[in-house]
Amino acid sequence: MALYSNTGTLTVTPIFDFAQSLEFMRGFSPTSDEQIVTNTSLTKAIMLGERCIAFRVEDAGSVEAPMVRYTLFSEEPLDEAIQKKAVEQISFFLSLQDDLKSFYAIAQQDEDFAPVLLRLYGLRQVKFLTLCEIACWSVLIQHRAMPIARKMKYALLERYGGSITVEGHTYRAFPAFEQLGEASEAEFADTIKNARSAHYLYEVVQALSRLDEHFLRTAPYDEAEATLRAIKGIGPWSANFILLRGLGRMERLAADMKPLQDARKRIYQPEVTLEQLQLRYGQYIGYWSFYLRNAS
Template sequence: MGLYSEEGSLRPTPPFDFAKSLDFLGMFPPMREDQTVSELSMTKAVRVGGRAIVFQLKPTGTIKMPGLKYTLFADHPFSRGLTEVVIDRISFFLSLSDDLDQFYRIAINDSNFAPVLQKLYGLHQVKFFTPFECACWAVLSQRNQLSAARKAKQALLERFGTSLEVNGHVYRAFPEPGQLGKASQEDVKALLKHQRREEYLGEVIRAFSEVDERFLRTANYDKVEEWLMNIRGIGEWS
């Protein structure tokens, strides 16, 4: 099967150190196996319009004048709208638009925090790719061994995720609420093997199926927190 590709560039808000993002992904257990990472690049899948899009990122420029070159891969032609959605996802994932200047101005004068700032200079917060994936991890990791939670998340990804093969590697995008909502109770039970987590995951799926992600990104923090806390299985420690 032939693949379509598209290239372009992104301009993160400086300072931005892509190497710090890669370091984080390499040590953060819930996402360690979700992408391939080399010294100078990252390749990962995202689900858009029911299909998997694979993107590869490589750094250009410097920490104070940063840039990222992207290459997108798909099994169907790109449109302007499709590319914009993928770019928005990437920007959210790596917090490319975060302006840390004011934070740095305060932190540099804190004798306890200044060494941390210097060590992590240029790191922008790396998030779960979607709020839904984050909520699923919150349920899977509750009162659970980290290795078991990782195994359960990987099982959901492999069983229900949308995939695309690029350069001999199969990349899978974490399923959306609608995908998991169509899964049979027997399938989920076989993967999780824990009744309470099955129930909580079902509550998360239903809640996220009924909410617009723009609300989660842009609404008042307290309103979003209230909405989350009303989901059975999500609490203060989630």
């Protein structure tokens, strides 16, 4: 069927290299089957309430004067409110408003880290696309191999998500809280074939569907973390993971410390402690860890 399309450009805070974002998404296992990444563009689908739309983002600027061009694809015309919501979500997903100048100023004075910065110059964190997706993934991936978690995630996507075909390719969108909030625990168990995970999935979906995402993005970190940890199925690791990789809270380190420590040892001498690095990078320690782990 013929699709409607809307196009425009997204404002981006310098410094930004869209090629770095594409390279990150090319190797990001949790969503590897849900999008098409080329040398110049990313195309994937998203649920906005009950609407499934696809979006394509392409580079339209330079690293120092960045701009991203977008195209929205839909089966029905999109009103201004939906277009605005889509554009805001895409911008947040790609972290286009993150200002890394202060982080870069610190990193350039770090002789051990400077080569990492040079290699990944312009990289921004690409988040999970929605809070619902990362919350569900945080349940599915716990104590489970990646291929099994991905199979469970795809089962949720297939049963509850949306789909849209663009230029002959069908893109599937992970369901939103509007879809998953109607599912029972028994339905989740039937879908993912694991009763324990289905129980936690149900609790997390029900609780988060009633929470204000803006609060989680902007509240003092400890308050936001405590709110998440009060939800059955979300522990210390999951809360930190959701805040960091889903909501862009970069002021804390990732809770999964072993890979980070291993990466640190490849860059720094043993006498350089993590505590020292936390003091050096302050509120940008999350970005420091994001770069460090991507470099390795």
